[in-house]
Amino acid sequence: MTFEEIKNRAKSEWEALQNSTYILIGTATCGRAAGALDTVDAFNNELARRSIEVPITQVGCMGLCYAEPLVTISKPEFLRVVYHNVTPELVPRLVEGYIMSDDPCLELALGTLEGGGEEAPYVPELPRFEHELRLVLRRCGYVDPENINHYIANGGYSSLERVLQMQPEGIVEEIKSSGLRGRGGAGFPTGRKWEFCRASEGEPKYVVCNADEGDPGAFMDRVVLESDPQQVIEGMIIGGYVIGSKQGYIYIRAEYPLAVERVKIALKQAEELGLLGDNILGTGFNFHIDLAMGAGAFVSGEETALMAAVEGKMSTPRPRPPYPAQSGLWGKPTLLNNVKTFANIPLIIERGADWFASIGTEGSKGTAVFTLAGKVNNAGLAEVPMGTTLRELVYDIAGGIPKDKSFKAVQIGGPSGGCLPESLLDTPIDFDSLREAGSMMGSGGMIVIDEDNCMVDAARFFLDFTTKESCGKCTMCRLGTLQMLRILEDVTTGKGKIEDLDLLLELAEDVKAGSLCALGGTAPNPALTTLRYFRDEYEAHVLEKRCPAKVCPELTAYYILPDKCERSCEHCVLTCPTEAIKGEKGEIKVIEQEKCVNCGTCLDVCPPEYDAVVKLSPITQLPPEDLAAKERGIAQQAQQVA
Amino acid sequence: MTVEEKEQLAGILGRYRKESSNLIPLLQEVQEILGYLSREAMREIASFLEIPEVEVYGTATFYNQFRFVPLGKHHIRVCMGTACHLAGGKLILEALERELGIKVGDTSEDGNFSLERVACIGCCMLAPVVVIGDKIYPKMTPFKGEETLIPYKQKIQEESPSNEQS
Numbered sequence: 001m002t003f004e005e006i007k008n009r010a011k012s013e014w015e016a017l018q019n020s021t022y023i024l025i026g027t028a029t030c031g032r033a034a035g036a037l038d039t040v041d042a043f044n045n046e047l048a049r050r051s052i053e054v055p056i057t058q059v060g061c062m063g064l065c066y067a068e069p070l071v072t073i074s075k076p077e078f079l080r081v082v083y084h085n086v087t088p089e090l091v092p093r094l095v096e097g098y099i100m101s102d103d104p105c106l107e108l109a110l111g112t113l114e115g116g117g118e119e120a121p122y123v124p125e126l127p128r129f130e131h132e133l134r135l136v137l138r139r140c141g142y143v144d145p146e147n148i149n150h151y152i153a154n155g156g157y158s159s160l161e162r163v164l165q166m167q168p169e170g171i172v173e174e175i176k177s178s179g180l181r182g183r184g185g186a187g188f189p190t191g192r193k194w195e196f197c198r199a200s201e202g203e204p205k206y207v208v209c210n211a212d213e214g215d216p217g218a219f220m221d222r223v224v225l226e227s228d229p230q231q232v233i234e235g236m237i238i239g240g241y242v243i244g245s246k247q248g249y250i251y252i253r254a255e256y257p258l259a260v261e262r263v264k265i266a267l268k269q270a271e272e273l274g275l276l277g278d279n280i281l282g283t284g285f286n287f288h289i290d291l292a293m294g295a296g297a298f299v300s301g302e303e304t305a306l307m308a309a310v311e312g313k314m315s316t317p318r319p320r321p322p323y324p325a326q327s328g329l330w331g332k333p334t335l336l337n338n339v340k341t342f343a344n345i346p347l348i349i350e351r352g353a354d355w356f357a358s359i360g361t362e363g364s365k366g367t368a369v370f371t372l373a374g375k376v377n378n379a380g381l382a383e384v385p386m387g388t389t390l391r392e393l394v395y396d397i398a399g400g401i402p403k404d405k406s407f408k409a410v411q412i413g414g415p416s417g418g419c420l421p422e423s424l425l426d427t428p429i430d431f432d433s434l435r436e437a438g439s440m441m442g443s444g445g446m447i448v449i450d451e452d453n454c455m456v457d458a459a460r461f462f463l464d465f466t467t468k469e470s471c472g473k474c475t476m477c478r479l480g481t482l483q484m485l486r487i488l489e490d491v492t493t494g495k496g497k498i499e500d501l502d503l504l505l506e507l508a509e510d511v512k513a514g515s516l517c518a519l520g521g522t523a524p525n526p527a528l529t530t531l532r533y534f535r536d537e538y539e540a541h542v543l544e545k546r547c548p549a550k551v552c553p554e555l556t557a558y559y560i561l562p563d564k565c566e567r568s569c570e571h572c573v574l575t576c577p578t579e580a581i582k583g584e585k586g587e588i589k590v591i592e593q594e595k596c597v598n599c600g601t602c603l604d605v606c607p608p609e610y611d612a613v614v615k616l617s618p619i620t621q622l623p624p625e626d627l628a629a630k631e632r633g634i635a636q637q638a639q640q641v642a
Numbered sequence: 643m644t645v646e647e648k649e650q651l652a653g654i655l656g657r658y659r660k661e662s663s664n665l666i667p668l669l670q671e672v673q674e675i676l677g678y679l680s681r682e683a684m685r686e687i688a689s690f691l692e693i694p695e696v697e698v699y700g701t702a703t704f705y706n707q708f709r710f711v712p713l714g715k716h717h718i719r720v721c722m723g724t725a726c727h728l729a730g731g732k733l734i735l736e737a738l739e740r741e742l743g744i745k746v747g748d749t750s751e752d753g754n755f756s757l758e759r760v761a762c763i764g765c766c767m768l769a770p771v772v773v774i775g776d777k778i779y780p781k782m783t784p785f786k787g788e789e790t791l792i793p794y795k796q797k798i799q800e801e802s803p804s805n806e807q808s
Binding site: 029030032033034065066068214215216217218219222254255256293294295296297298309310311312313314315371373374375379380411414445447449453458461462465471575577578597598599600601604605 | 764
């Protein structure tokens with residue numbers, strides 16, 4: 001088949017779907033976690049019960065994860081409506097209302113995909129989309145990731161067809177002038193990397209896609225691979241053509257089983273149409289892609305460690321240079337890019353370098369894809385032009401902070417990034433501004449921290465992670481981070497000394513200087529930024545034995561205010577997991593501090609009209625007897641840990 | 643290893659070429675089929691690939707994915723990603739440890755439950771999250787964590803042979 005024939009066939013399949021009634025249900029991992037597969041079953045059962053046939057397509061994620069399960073119903077001549085939080089109970093109503101008759105059930109809708117409706121908002125005009133520019137995510141949630149024809153009908157593989165008629169040098173120039181920088185975090189200019197790799201001598205050459213998305217709190221690459229995997233594959237094939245490679249690998253986390261499955265299907269379908277494999281589109285160009293499964297090591301996201309893993313070895317980094325473009329997999333020139341970098345390539349070819357370069361800032365072109373999580377109302381995914389401010393991302397797109405709590409910090413770039421305070425919320429999102437502020441773009445995880453979170457504890461959490469994930473090759477990364485963690489543990493348990501904070505800063509510099517790869521090089525960032533912007537919290541822990549957010553268990557006690565306890569209510573007594581609350585019915589309830597494990601259940605269950613449970617920090621606010629008991633409890637627990 | 647397990651292992655090895663780059667895929671598939679990597683299985687892999695046993699063991703222990711003891715009948719993963727941590731993930735883990743009487747990383751003596759902490763399963767909008775088998779339990783609290791175990795415990799009791807006799 002010629003590409004023209006492939007395209008026409010795909011288009012007629014797509015148009016036939018558009019001219020019929022159909023249902024789209026988001027079943028990416030986030031949708032599944034919210035129960036989307038139950039919703040799929042409910043639709044199948046309801047349609048079967050009424051003996052009607054309407055195709056259901058399982059699509060990826062629209063990025064509106066807070067509203068999952070999301071269902072779109074499309075009817076010819078009618079509005080396409082997106083429904084949110086569709087639990088199985090709502091399904092009969094939707095089937096009866098909109099599929100059997102013409103009531104679009106707008107009261108259940110998030111919005112419509114056609115403008116002009118007054119009863120439900122036009123989805124692209126929801127407040128968040130004012131700031132968003134969807135390029136990599138533009139098809140996510142609208143096309144079937146397991147049907148290549150949906151991708152082709154929406155412009156897919158046209159770039160590959162064009163590229164195969166161009167000289168590789170011309171493509172390199174196009175990517176260079178687009179200003180695209182690597183989306184894995186470091187931001188190296190992609191065009192230059194491709195040029196180096198093309199010029200490197202050695203055969204065979206390899207193309208590797210880094211899909212080892214290890215940052216806790218980041219899941220952009222997973223969403224792209226689960227929702228629209230073909231764009232990544234097309235980008236890799238183009239990369240193979242440019243550098244003169246016949247073999248590509250996608251290194252993907254085993255923790256992402258659905259992404260793995262959908263990528264496998266996508267590869268098979270591309271091969272069946274002659275877009276991948278031998279003699280691609282009859283041009284004589286051969287390119288194959290295999291999957292390499294990650295086995296769970298954060299350091300494998302580092303490029304040289306990743307290549308060691310593909311070779312079947314322990315995943316430890318090695319010094320650079322030589323860079324992978326010169327000497328990579330099995331010592332051969334290797335083009336290694338992130339999922340989103342490859343996804344941007346077909347787009348640049350399709351719309352031109354000038355168009356791409358017109359988006360973003362002077363030094364960072366195009367868009368940034370972020371996951372929004374933590375203390376925000378509308379958790380999910382966003383794609384914004386570079387240069388958008390953190391404030392717009394937190395408040396306008398993620399919808400601000402729940403329960404009227406106040407903002408404390410935004411953590412960007414995962415364990416390698418930093419925590420930025422309110423005063424830096426107007427920082428534009430681009431590679432250089434974030435680095436200047438002490439954080440980094442990283443792969444694009446953004447987590448919002450509110451007043452209820454302790455910054456020292458947050459720093460301790462990240463260091464605990466990097467200490468565990470350090471591969472152990474460099475002494476400073478292996479032992480320096482451990483020493484930093486010990487200091488932070490001392491601070492959070494009230495054993496810290498004020499001079500420890502200076503030692504922490506000193507160690508941080510040493511770990512940065514003494515580590516081979518970015519894991520150690522950036523591991524101190526969470527500690528450094530929290531020390532820089534939230535030193536008052538550190539000092540409160542050390543000098544006053546007080547945790548301002550009332551999080552650290554050794555410095556915080558739960559206490560039932562005797563004059564507020566209602567006496568006849570027993571919520572706290574019945575739910576306390578360690579039976580630490582005593583008091584018969586009709587008596588004031590008292591927490592036995594020795595047994596209390598600071599789980600907070602009593603505070604959660606105490607009815608708001610009594611509001612009798614409080615958190616106290618420092619613990620010296622407890623009455624003397626309780627304080628003595630609390631101290632005994634802490635000593636016991638410390639002994640157990642030891 | 644039982645005879646059946648030995649046959650399964652031989653079947654897996656038969657499908658691979660003797661190349662050291664196949665070590666990780668082999669370990670993954672063996673674990674998938676046998677549930678964990680026993681000492682014997684790792685020895686077999688080493689002799690098949692003609693590499694030192696220590697290299698197999700070293701590589702396997704390097705990666706988080708590999709286990710050296712069998713999992714419980716119900717495997718519980720507690721997410722300890724950033725969003726889950728900030729929402730109290732540690733309290734959930736502690737609650738489950740108390741309720742099951744085992745520490746994270748262990749399997750209960752009766753083989754019914756095992757408990758593991760994982761870095762991030764990417765469902766941050768539902769934090770804190772616990773996964774039992776394939777089922778994801780969103781927005782946990784320590785109390786809900788304990789409640790979640792009840793149906794599993796009931797099922798175990800129903801299936802136990804001592805129950806049938808009485």
